[in-house]
Amino acid sequence: MTETRTGASTEPGARGWLSRKLQKLTADDRAVDAQELRSGVASAGCSAVSSCRKGEVVTxxxxxxxxxxxxxxxxxxxxxxxxxxxxxxxLVWLGRRRIPGIEPGRRLTARGRFAAFEGRQVIYNPWYELSAG
Incomplete structure (x- = not known):
């Protein structure tokens, strides 16, 4: 392991860490948000929307x-x-005008049968759980 004039380590792991931090600082906000959401999908044990198939019951x-x-x-x-x-x-709830807590920006987990209707992917009347924060 070597040190630079500033005392920072040039060890491969340290460069990777610095590189990731710089990438996050310079990345588009949407790209950073998408990356964070993808990591949340994996940690929650849920399916990625891109991997869901018509007819499957998914979370x-x-x-x-x-x-x-x-x-x-x-x-x-x-x-x-x-x-x-x-x-x-x-996510489509039939017969509902409003559901408390269902609002833009809110995180949630939903479970139901994955379908396709009018060219879009849908889950009708899903079971859902709102996430804190």
């Missing part, structure tokens, strides 16, 4: 990007876009 976790109430002629729906760093899935 996904991430951050809500948007929440929209969609009045329909037959059944009103509440739709929330969940982003996990690898992709997005729309």
């Amino acid at each position: 996904v976790t991430g951050r809500l990007k948007s929440v929209v109430y969609t009045p329909r002629e037959t059944v009103p729906t509440l739709e929330a876009e969940l982003f996990d760093g690898s992709g997005s899935v729309t």
Whole structure:
């Protein structure tokens, strides 16, 4: 191990640490957020949205990007876009106008049958758990 004039170590592990910190400081905020969400998916034991297949019962976790109430002629729906760093899935609650705690920026874990409707990935009436913070 050698030291530079500032006393910083040039050991390979130290360079990797510094490189990661510099990359995080200079990276796009969305890229950093996506990386943090992807690591949260792995640590929570959930499936990445990008790896989910139609018809599977999946558990996904991430951050809500948007929440929209969609009045329909037959059944009103509440739709929330969940982003996990690898992709997005729309969570759809049929017959609901509002659910306390379901708001943009909130982290949550959802479980349900993965489907495709009108060209987008959806989970209808998912079981969900809001994350603290």
